[in-house]
Structure formats: C-alpha cells, structure tokens
Amino acid sequence: MPIAAMLRRIVLFVTLAAAAGGAGAALPADTVRELAFGDNDAKIKAIHDLAATAPDGALALLEALAADEVKTSGESTVLVVRGGKVVDAATGAAISPLPEPLDDIVVNNRVRRELASAMAALKLASPDRAVRLAAAKALQAGADEGVLPAIERAAAGETDAEIRELLTVSGASIRLGSPDKEVRITAIRALADSTSPATRTLLIGLLAKKGDVWAEPDGDVRAEADKSLRAIEGRFATGELLARVFSGLSLGSILLLAALGLAITYGLMGVINMAHGELIMIGAYATYVVQNLFRQYAPGLFDAYLLAALPVAFMASALVGMAMERTVIRFLYGRPLETLLATWGLSLILIQAMRTIFGAQNVQVENPAWMSGGLTMIEGAVLPWSRIVIIGFAFAVLGLVYVLLNRTRLGLFVRGVTQNRSMASALGVPTGRVDMLAFGLGSGIAGLAGCALSQIGNVGPDLGQSYIVDSFMVVVLGGVGQLAGTVVAGLGLGVVNKFLEAWSGAVLAKIIVLVFIIVFIQKRPQGLFALKGRMADG
C-alpha cells in the first residue's frame, strides 16, 4: 500500500508539473472541442463543465470566446487568435504558421448569457475582493442551474460577509427555479437569514399573483416564503429604526458639541457671541494645519495626528477667544445687543482672514485610518466609526465641562462672578481675569467641536455660519445657564430632526424644527430647564 500511495503521489506530481509547464495545458481537449464544434446545447454543457471543474485557463478561454477570439480551423483544431498570436486552445502551445482558412464560432444570445454567468462564477475564485464582489453582483442579475455548483463552492469558501451574502441569495434564487418542491422550500428557509434587500424583492416576487395564477404554484412553498419574508421585514424595520436613532444621536452630538461652548459664553456669562461658529471654524483649520504638519514631518505617525490636533485646536480657539474678550467684548458687558453686533463684526473679520490665509476653497482633512470604515450592525446598517467616535467625544467634552465648572477653583470663580459680580470682586476674585479665562474655555470647547466636525464635514471659511443659528437654538431651547438643558435640547433636536427628515425631507424637517422652537419659546421663554423664581422683570 505505501508503494501504491507513493506512486499515486508521483503521478499527481507529474500531472501538476505538466499543468504548470504549459500554460492552459490542463484544459480537457474534449470539452474544448464541444465548445467549438458542438451545437448550442453542447456548447452550454461544455461551459457548465468548465465552470464546475474550473481548470486552469478556463476563464481565459471563456473570455476569449466572449470576445470572439476563438476560431476553428478544419474539423478538429481550436485556436485562440489574439493580437496576431495564435495558440492552441486546449494545450496553449503556440502555432505557426497560421492555418488557413479560419472559421468564426457562432455564439448566440443564449450561449452568451451562459458564458457571462460562467465567467462570473470562475471569477469568484479570484484573490481580489473587488473582482469577486463584481462577479457576485453579476450573478445576481441572472444565473441558471449550470453554475450552481460553482456558486455554492465559492459561497462555502468565501470569507467576505458581503460577497457570501450575495452568493447565498443567488444560489437560493437558482434553487427556487427547481421543479422539486422540497428544494424550493429549503432554499426559502435559507433566505430567511438573509439581510439583503434583493432577497426581499425575490420573495415578494414569489408571492405575487399574475391574474389568477400565483407566481409560485405550491401553497406550502408560498406559506414558507411568507414566513421568511416576515422575518426579513421585521429585521429590516428594526434595523431602520436603529439606524435612524443612531443618525439622530449623531446629529445631536454634533449640535451638543457646537452648543457646549456657547452654554458657557452665553449661558453663564451672558455674552451673545455671534463669532462662536467662527471659533469652531478655527478649531477645524487648526486640525487641518496639524494634519499637514504630520503628513510632512511624521508620515509614520499620521494616524495619531488627531490626538495632537485636539490640544492645538483647543488652544488656537481659546487664544482667539481670549483676545476677542480682552479687546472688544469686555467693553460691552451688560449691553447684549451691542455685543451681538460687535461679535458679528468679529466673525466677518475671522472669516475673511481665513479666506486670505487658506483660500476661499474648502480644504481637505483626512480621517485617520482607525476612523474610517464602520461597525456593521445587524441588517446591513453600517455605523461609521467617525460618527461613533464623535458621539463618544461629545460626551467626554460634556464631562470635562461639568467637572471644570463644578469641581475646580476656576469653575467656582466663574459661577461666582456670573451670579454676583460685585460680591465676587469684593471677596477678592479677579473678575477681569475670570471673565477672560471663562470666555477662553468656552472658545476652546468650540475649537474642540471644530476638530471633531473636520472629520465628518467640509472645512471652509463658511463652516461656522451653518452652526451659529443651530447652536443658539440649542442653548435657548435648553434654558440659559443649564448644562443639562443643553444636553437634552441638543440630542433631542438631533433625533427629532432625523425622524422628521424621513417623513418630510431634510429642508422641511429643519423648518418644522425652527418653527417648533419659535413656538416653544413663546410658551416657555425660560427654556426646558429653568431655575424657579419670582421676578417682575423677566
């Protein structure tokens, strides 16, 4: 026995060596001849054989056939003529001189369809994911039983979930054409676990009625299809709901980030800072600069640039904010309307300055590699990492602000000065410096927001303008001076906005939300969360 085994191994070795030696030499000559000289049925059978056994060179031969490069000469010679070079179709050996006359092979539409699906089935073995994906998608369009073995083999060996999903659906839809009821029911059961929209369409097609005739004649199969369809649709609905809540939370966390800084400068200090959006913009540009520095001087550490950009963005916006406070805003304390106009002027200057420095065009800020891609939830709803990170980041910043205001000496001073300036001053608090630092803190948080926003949106001089109305809405809705209110208002507005969007479209949703806020403020001018008190002057 060991000798027989050894012999077998040697034979195998020799065969393999021979196959490797002559390119395409492994193609069985009979099949190739059937392909060239057989009638249409024989051609199709040959194509299926090639797809099922997948010998080396099969794909090249089929592609040549599809491109009309396979010719016949005489009664038995099959050649591939490509760019002046002629080779034997079965062995791959070069042939010269060119035998005359050459005949074309007639490939009609039916054969061509089979050819296409066979080529796609063969491409499923490609090591390139993109090629496999394209092939799997091509097979969805229409394939018949002939390529089923190839598809099922590929599905079993496939590592990529998306491609496997496509292949499973294609395989099942081929089986659904089977005359055997049991085969159809098994296929439908397999489809129940599917998550692709194509499956749903397929099952709905089965349950359709054309005139008086059901698309699926058998009642048992229809019942099974109905069950599978319900399972799929249930998962779809949950997935959609989850995706919407997520995108609402994502928008809410962006609003929260944009509004948190404002909750300090406006909510606590009472400064109407119309340049808040521009402080966000400065944070985004700071991130852009840090990104460029990393790309130029430390390309190896590029993925870490965001961590370095956070403090830079914070400091850049904080410094600009403190400069604004010392040069302009402090002369206007107690005159909110004038503050509004002056800070609007500051915002115009900052916008034009950025245009002068960086140009009017948007600049490119690239995500680090660990932020691209996403977390695939059930039902094919992909949550992008960048959004998840930003939701987490918004809450981290919220925690930071809370701790700074309630657990530090600076926070104590800020609260003291905003509640009773003269008393705080009398007790020795340097009110001017506290004002400056508090404003710097609010501005710095705007910078952090800018750093986060640069990861998901365009960075341009007008970046801030789009956030200013929104962030004021959040602060006003939440209640001035209330961190909790800001959080609830920001997240609430985000989620409500996204749900309305699904119902009415993006622009109308935004308008509805604005009108809602305007009406809400009429009813509760003090916002969602208000401290209780009794005052004649409100």
Added chain:
Amino acid sequence: MTVMGAPVASSAPAATPRGSAIQAAAARGIASRPSLSAPTRALFTRRGWAAFVVALVVVTVVLPAANLALPAGHPLHVPDWFVTLAGKIMCYAIVALAMDLIWGFAGILSLGHGLFFALGGYAMGMYLMRSIGREGVYASDLPDFMVFLDWKAYPWYWSFTDHFWYAALLVVLVPGVLAFVFGWFAFRSRIKGVYFSIITQALTYAFMLLFFRNDTGFGGNNGFTDFKRILGFPIAAPETRATLFALTGLALFGALLVGRFVVTSKLGRVLAAIRDAESRVMFCGYNPVHYKLFVWTLSAVMCGIAGALYVPQVGIINPGEMSPANSIEIAIWTAVGGRGTLVGGIVGALLVNGAKSWFTVAFPEFWLFFLGFLFIAVTVFLPGGVVSLFRRRS
C-alpha cells in the same frame, strides 16, 4: 393689576434669576448710553423742514431730470448707473429707518427685517413675473421655473397676482400680517432683548430654507429675474428707472414723515418709556404689547414697501435676501448712522452701502474686514452713530 390688561397679567413668566440678571444688565446698558433725542411736539424744526423740502425736491425732481433731460456729456448729467445705485440704496435707507423705529425707539432689535423686505420684494416680483407674459425662454404662460418643474398651472397663492393692485396689496399685507401674528405671540409672552433677536433670526432663516426649495413655488435658488415691464412700461428704459427712483425718494421721505409723526406723538413717548423701563410702564397701567405691536408691524410694512421698490430697480429677488447675515447688516446701517434719530438710519444706509459699492469694486477682499471693523468700532467707540458727531459739534 386689573388696569394692566389680562394677557400681560396672566403670562407673567417666572423668570430665572440668571436670565433676569442679563436682562437687568441690558436695561442698565440702555439707560447708560449717550442720551437719545427726547421726542418733541413738532415734526421738525424750521431748519429741519427746510432741509427736508430741499432734499425731497432734489431727489424726486432734480436728479431724475438731470438724468433724463441733460445729454450724456453734460457736466451736470447724472449717469444711469448712479440712478440705479442710488435708488437701491434709498430702498435700504427705508429699511434702516424702519429698523431705527423699533430698535432706536422701542429697544427691540430685530434680526429678521431682511425677511419683511424680501417678502415685499417677492410680492412685487410675482406681478413682474406674470407681466413677462409669453416672452420667457419657454414661451409659456407660466414662468420659466414652473415650466422647468413641469407644472401645468399656477399654484393657488399666485392667483390674481397679474393685477398690480393686488400685488401692491400683498406687498403691504404679507409682511404686515406675518409681523402682526409673530409679534402678537412674542410680545404677549414678553419675549424681549436677545431672545427676541434670536427668534427673529430663526424666523428669517426658516423662511430662507423654505424659499430655497423649488417646490415652494417661488423659483428656488434663482428666485425671480428677467423682468420685462412694469405696468406696461419697459422696465430697463431710462424713463422707467428715473420714475422708480423718484418714487423711491417719495417713499423714503414719506417713511421719514410717518416715523417722525409716530415718535413725536404720545405713542412715541410711551414707546421710549417701554424701551427704558418696561416694568415701570406696566406698573403705570399701560399694556406695552399694543404699543410694541403697532410699531413692529409698521416697521415691517415699511420694509415690505422698500422691498417692492427694490425689486424692479435691481431686477432680481432671491432667497439670499432672507439670509440672517443680511438682516444683521441692516442693524449696522442703523447703528452707524445713529439710533433713535430716524435720520441716522438714512445716513447710515447711505454711508455703509456707498462704502460697500466702492470697496467691492476697488478692494473686494477688504470689504469684509472693513465691515467687521465697522461693526466693532461703532458699537465700542461710537454708540451714538455718525449723527451724534454733528450734534455735538453744533
């Protein structure tokens, strides 16, 4: 309390200590800024009347005549571009004056006045679009943008807009009713100060988004343009332009007269009192809602008329006019000229827009810097505006 009127008494909100601190600060700020002119009984002084009449004659007779009657080479000829530019700036001046009426005299800063201006403009624009007739690109009875959207008939809100009188009515009614309803709710809830400013900003922003939609039926992004004629006269003809210019001048001086009449009346004095100490006025038995609402609606109607005069002269109206930035710019015109003077609004609009025309031609990249510095300089160094400089000197 019974004297105060039910709405006020019942809606007195429980204010937050912090919110009230801000607003108390606001009241202090108003009281401490340079004294605004106390309203007098007479509309104008004798010299004021003289200046008013001279300016009126110059704007409505002399300038249009110098444009039409004198040949192009004549040293006193007023060029066409000047007529268009000055006409446009006078429309802005009406808006600035309307702004002064509520900001300078009632202490209400609106950041949504661009909305009323644009609504008046759109109402006039609807008439102008319909008088294009079949001369559009698609030679249809409908405006080109509706043909483009494949609409077959005018939506209901376009009905009767082919009549000038109806469009003129809309120019007054649409901004007026919107301002009345919005103001009634806002003032009744005693929303004031910065809160009011911010929600007016939200209002104009919402309207801008609405008008940007193609389905709203006002031409989307592009708005209305390519007008051909007004009341049968070709809209680009020098005679039509000079007439529109003179009409704008009349409207401006009319607005000034109305404004003076209002602020010198008893109502004007109550308004000033509301501006300086609203609670005290309430405790004296007045209901501030009515006074504020009247002047707020009047101001919005003035803006609507200005917009209606603006559109045929400039030849385009689009939702960009409703952007929050535009409305804030209106506030700076009034601030530059000087609040609480009425004339200041006119002066400010002339100065800022004159500077804008010059800058955007000579140094386009410096215009925003200049405007930004203007915002800061006026609020920090010159709270009384340009007018206060002359007043101090005389």
